[in-house]
Amino acid sequence: MNKLNKHSFNNTKKGMGTVEVVIIIAILVALALTFRSALTKYASAVMGHVFDEEKVIGQI
Numbered sequence: 001m002n003k004l005n006k007h008s009f010n011n012t013k014k015g016m017g018t019v020e021v022v023i024i025i026a027i028l029v030a031l032a033l034t035f036r037s038a039l040t041k042y043a044s045a046v047m048g049h050v051f052d053e054e055k056v057i058g059q060i
Helices: 002-034 036-050 053-059
Strands: none
Touching (some): 002 036
């Protein structure tokens, strides 16, 4: 009986990693959808600052 309980615990333990990953991915997708407009504005601002040729040429 002890081997049976230990074996079923190991199977449960392996499945927990998959469940945790799915939950984390679901939370990240929900956050991305919630803050989509803010993330888009932030990404546009960063890309505009990084690839702004006038600032780069002005510094040279």
